[in-house]
Amino acid sequence: MENFFSVNDVDNVQELLKKALEVKANPLANNELGKHKTLGLIFYNSSLRTRISSQKAAYNLGMDVIVLNIGSDGWQLESKDGVIMDQGTAEHIKEAAAVISEYVDVIGIRCFAGLEDRDYDYNEEVLQNFIKHATVPIVNLESSTLHPLQSLADLVTIETNKSQERPKVVLTWAPHPRALPQAVANSFVEWMKEANVDLVVTHPEGYDLAPQFMAGVTVEYDQKKAFDGADFIYAKNWSSFTDYGKILSKDLSWTVNQDKMSVTNNAKFMHCLPVRRNVVVSDEVIDSENSIVVEQAGNRVVSIQTVLQEFLKK
Ligand code: CP
Numbered sequence: 280m281e282n283f284f285s286v287n288d289v290d291n292v293q294e295l296l297k298k299a300l301e302v303k304a305n306p307l308a309n310n311e312l313g314k315h316k317t318l319g320l321i322f323y324n325s326s327l328r329t330r331i332s333s334q335k336a337a338y339n340l341g342m343d344v345i346v347l348n349i350g351s352d353g354w355q356l357e358s359k360d361g362v363i364m365d366q367g368t369a370e371h372i373k374e375a376a377a378v379i380s381e382y383v384d385v386i387g388i389r390c391f392a393g394l395e396d397r398d399y400d401y402n403e404e405v406l407q408n409f410i411k412h413a414t415v416p417i418v419n420l421e422s423s424t425l426h427p428l429q430s431l432a433d434l435v436t437i438e439t440n441k442s443q444e445r446p447k448v449v450l451t452w453a454p455h456p457r458a459l460p461q462a463v464a465n466s467f468v469e470w471m472k473e474a475n476v477d478l479v480v481t482h483p484e485g486y487d488l489a490p491q492f493m494a495g496v497t498v499e500y501d502q503k504k505a506f507d508g509a510d511f512i513y514a515k516n517w518s519s520f521t522d523y524g525k526i527l528s529k530d531l532s533w534t535v536n537q538d539k540m541s542v543t544n545n546a547k548f549m550h551c552l553p554v555r556r557n558v559v560v561s562d563e564v565i566d567s568e569n570s571i572v573v574e575q576a577g578n579r580v581v582s583i584q585t586v587l588q589e590f591l592k593k
Pocket of ligand 1: 429553
């Protein structure tokens with residue numbers, strides 16, 4: 280694995296899952312592996328889980344960590360080629376990526392979608408520029424279109440909570456007051472296609488995810504029908520891909536509540552967090568014993584540690 284940008288960087292997802300389960304069982308087994316190595320974390324956007332879990336994972340491996348918050352701590356970086364840089368950006372990613380590579384051994388980057396220009400977002404200019412110009416591995420901490428560390432943590436969570444060999448997993452759109460990227464949903468679909476699950480995606484009309492992710496995936500526009508017999512309900516809001524970045528619905532009838540959960544196979548409730556209570560999911564569901572959102576967030580340490588190990592062992 281050269282970088283960890285998407286599931287496509289992983290040779291064998293089942294092998295990686297096996298390694299992740301070993302990390303989960305014994306997180307300090309390789310606590311000398313990263314000695315004298317440094318993880319650089321670059322944040323264009325806010326984070327609670329990604330920031331802390333990445334630091335914790337690095338410490339579990341004996342690594343040092345440097346965090347740079349673009350905007351508040353660092354220069355605004357230019358990502359486009361050939362730009363006359365006489366506006367807000369002070370430094371190009373070409374230099375920044377190469378220079379940061381002089382200081383650290385692995386770089387993690389978070390840079391969300393702007394949700395204004397679909398081509399720009401889906402070309403992944405920032406992450407791809409870092410991959411091109413850095414000389415150390417790049418880890419995607421959530422880019423414009425993908426959140427693979429979340430998905431690997433989700434895979435571990437499903438594997439350790441499933442009660443049958445091939446569970447039914449439902450990804451459901453849920454309402455939200457703000458326009459959110461499609462990254463978590465895109466990645467979840469991408470990773471679940473590699474897992475031993477029956478995946479169903481449910482959302483209102485107009486919220487279809489990009490075709491490159493959805494080929495061969497079952498879509499059910501009737502949410503309650505989708506929930507029927509489900510073993511896992513994964514809730515997430517995303518803005519429209521087709522009417523790019525727009526909120527087409529704030530329909531609270533899509534909120535995950537106990538009435539809908541009652542038609543499932545006693546399903547576990549999942550969400551990547553942060554979550555808007557009583558908008559995305561009702562209190563009674565997220566506070567129920569079937570909610571595994573905290574364990575899921577805990578597995579974010581497992582996912583980044585598993586990926587870091589792959590680079591440190593090279
Ligand atoms: N799920 C997730 O990535 O959380 P943060 O945005 O808090 O890092």
